[in-house]
Amino acid sequence: MTTTVDVVRGTENQNVAIITLKNPPVNALALSLLRSFRENVQSAQDDDAIDAIVLRGENGIFSGGFDIAHLGKTTRGEKTENVSDFNEILTRLVENGKKPCVAAISNLALGGGLEVSMACAARVATRGAKLGLPELKLGVIPGFGGTQRLPRLVGLEKSLEMMLQSKEITSEEGARLGLVDEVVEDDGKSGNDRAVVEAAVRVAKRIANGEKQRQFSLTRTDKLPRDAKQTMGIMAVAEGKAKKIKAVLPHASYCVEAVKVGLEKGSAEGLRKESEMFQKAVKSPAAKGLVHFFFASRATASVPGITDQKLRPSEVKSVGVVGGGLMGSGIATACLLSGMEVVLKEIKPEFLQAGIQRIEANIGSMVKKGKMKPEKAKAIVGRVRGTLDDRDFANVDMVIEAVIENLDLKRKIFSTLESIVKPSCILSTNTSTISIAKCASEMRNPERLIGAHFFSPAHVMQLFEIIRVDQTPPQILVDTLAFSKKIKKTPVVVGNCTGFCVNRVFFPYTMSATVLVDLGCDPYAIDRVISMFGMPMGPFRLADLVGMEVGVHVGKNFIEDFPERVYESPLIPSLLDAKRLGEKTKSGFYSYDDRRKASPDMDAIAPFIENARKNRKVPLPGHPEQLGFSAQDIVEMIFFPVVNEACRVLDEGVAVKAADVDVASVLGMGFPPFRGGILHWADQMGAKKIYARLTEFGKKYGGLYEPCAYLTNCAHQGKTIAEGPNRARL
Missing domain, CATH: 3.40.50.720 (NAD(P)-binding Rossmann-like Domain)
Structure with a gap:
């Protein structure tokens, strides 16, 4: 994790220092690399024999961005350095240093990698290189000046699109937008980036001797809207998009706020606001969940006792x-x-x-x-x-x-x-x-x-x-x-086992939703609550998508294998009998037009709901119309039994580790990634709380909700679900 310096000697005092980022496999910007980078850039700027600087990455890759391992430590609350403190490297030494810097981008420059390149006076890239600021995927915002430089290089509207959507572009599109000064044919895939480095050296020399104008990204205004009304319109659209997800994903609003301050008060104030918003975002639950999921999804291929045998596949x-x-x-x-x-x-x-x-x-x-x-x-x-x-x-x-x-x-x-x-x-x-x-x-x-x-x-x-x-x-x-x-x-x-991991863990999901309907809840209200929680759709819209016949068929397996902890509502079987199969018949819990757009259809399903309440197989306390459930009640009644079953999967050794269940829940059932996965979310709730609520639900509604031994012992022993209880006390 370091940088090295080579000097290309030329005639007429045109000597160029080439600084190489080295941190395989993608030259991530670890703190040790950033320290080395600062020292080498400072040294080159102070060396009177050097006229210009070229930045490149080792092995045909410029940089994949900031070191996610450091970000993980920060989201876990560990004491770490403030990465924004390294912003001065880019502003003082790279952008405003005496010697112009040029980035030689091969293959990719993402996140902090692109931010480093944007501080340079010019960027030369290989054809097809990927460029972007995907930080929002990890629950944070650009922290190395991206919120200030990108709008000034590609325009306000395009920069907001790239940041808010974590959208990558190619070097060719970057050239059209003005982000890239020159595209070269060297693909960089062989690890040989000679062509792009040579091109960058030529550009650096031209800037140093005055043949090409030196650009300072933070002071450029030519790509920004000249009309205040146009600026306000673009920002209003961006703020509207950010606010739609602000409740659970605040970092989108943080990003827009940093851009806005830069436009209104200048890039220096914008950088300060960016640093403030970055620190705020990195401490958010969303960042913690997304970073957890990032690492969990990259560790699933590691299976103790198997992959450590070093067998050749x-x-x-x-x-x-x-x-x-x-x-x-x-x-x-x-x-x-x-x-x-x-x-x-x-x-x-x-x-x-x-x-x-x-x-x-x-x-x-x-x-x-x-x-x-x-x-x-x-x-x-x-x-x-x-x-x-x-x-x-x-x-x-x-x-x-x-x-x-x-x-x-x-x-x-x-x-x-x-x-x-x-x-x-x-x-x-x-x-x-x-x-x-x-x-x-x-x-x-x-x-x-x-x-x-x-x-x-x-x-x-x-x-x-x-x-x-x-x-x-x-x-x-x-x-x-x-x-x-x-x-x-x-x-x-x-x-x-029956259902393996995903289907096994989530079998209580729809069952719990039918319990709520039998207790008087509106199925469409349940779907709205679960969608607001972050699921792609609610349980009844999902039942329509899958098909009633599939749901009933799969449900039978769990009813046969786990009879002590199922809830058999007549609701979905009765829709199946009436041939309301879901999307495929254009009618289920919802009705569908020719474009498969779903519309609530309470008049059609009300008789089925009424029949289910009259003929439910497990008696439920209270009169349905007299019971009331908050949004939080609905979330807990639907997802806490899922957590309970996930605990059984861990206890039985069906899943290798809790993080694997998290990945399976996100990729297999659409559990919101910003919550980190079903068990990561559960540990944020706390085993004690989940145990207490399930105990309460179990007394009222039966075995579907009764907490399992694994969860019970986690609660009693003060353990997280991820670490598990002390087995000797099970």
Whole structure:
């Protein structure tokens, strides 16, 4: 974590110091690097033999931004240095130093990396380099002058869009906007950034000898609106967008406030406000949650006792997919997009043709959105081969079964495939609910089968549940983890049980919502509260999206396996009986137009609600119309049972660690990432509070709410859920 200085000697006293950022893999701006950077820039500025300075990054990457590890310490309340104190490096030494500085950007300059480059007099970048200020994704704001320099370099409206949306742009767009002075062809991917450095040296020399005007970002006004009314209009729109999410994500408003102060009082005051707002943001619950999720999602591939064996993974180059339905075609698409060969198997020619067409449509949508060129799409689709014969899987590296949830069918498939595929082939099932052991029960070597649970749509959703049994060989698990990395998914390794991790943990979610309806709550009010909490949609809108028949089918598994802690409301089954299946029939809890826009339809569902209240299977206290629930009550009654089930998943060893459950909850069920995940949020609430409330709910409403032993002991022992209770006292 350092910087080094090389000097390019030239004629006529045109000597350029090249300062290299070194902190692999992305040259993050750690405090030790920033200290070294300050020393070397100061030295170059003081050296009379140096005429200009070029900044570059080691190994073909300029910088991925500020060191997130330091940010993590700050959000956890650990005593750390104020990173804004390093702003003077950029203002005093880089922007206003005697010698002009030029940034040689290869591959990417994000966050603090881009902020460093914006303090320079010019920026030269490789073609396709990614530029952006994504700090808001981590619950903070730019802290190295980004809120002041970006508006002055690309314009007010574009800068607010880039910051508030964490939007990345390419160097080509940066050149059009004025952020980049020159784009060079060197792609930098080989780690050789010679071309961009040479170009930056030329630009630096031209600035030093007066051939090119030196620009000072903080004093520029040419890109800012000249009309006060226009400025007010742009800021009003930005403030409106920020206020919509201010209740739970205040940092958007902090960012806008820093920009506003800079416009009204000048960049010096703007920098002071930015520092103040950065410190405020970094201490917020949202930053704590987002930073926790950032680290948790990058640690899921580490499995104690498995990945520490240092086994060498086998590369999956070809995949066989059994079933060409929506899930199978999505899985095939994900594999094709990652450069693999795919063999798609169906039982009838017309089914196979439909599966291929779905794959073509998936790839084609990327062309329509401008994300892929037609010729590339054609080449990708050309790597899929259809078949009706299992024997065409003989040489593939992995087989993923994606047929309907029928145990007998899955058993038959794997007993057949086991004798066809090569010994090193990974055999996997995409089942979402059926036991892996049951699927493998007719195999000669059942330990070969592993769960590979994609979430729909498989080529879009990031989460990938890997389900192992006690006998799963470490090599198969390591190979499957490597496969997940290749297809750019976030893996979560879990044990074998009903629902695995995501579906198991969240089965109380909709059940609790129906309890509330049976107690007199308006389902649309429940959905509004849960949406305001941060979920993409409420439980009843989700039920419509999934489909009533799917919800009832999946629910039966939990009713059979966990009868002591379920709540069986007649509400959803009665909608199923009435063929109100949800979006697919344009009617469920909501009604839908041709564009699938949902509209509340209380007149239609009121009879079903009334019937459910009259015929509920578990007696509930009080008259429904006399009970009242606050928004907080609704949140607790719906999510505390989810926390309770997550504790059971940890206690049983289904999940490796609490952070894995957090990642699964965010990526699999849409739990708001700014809350850090279901168990991170629970620990902010406190095990004692959750235990007390569940005990209260359990006495009134039954087993769905009764706290489990793990949670009970965490509460009694004063432990967090993440660290767990003392096992000896369980």
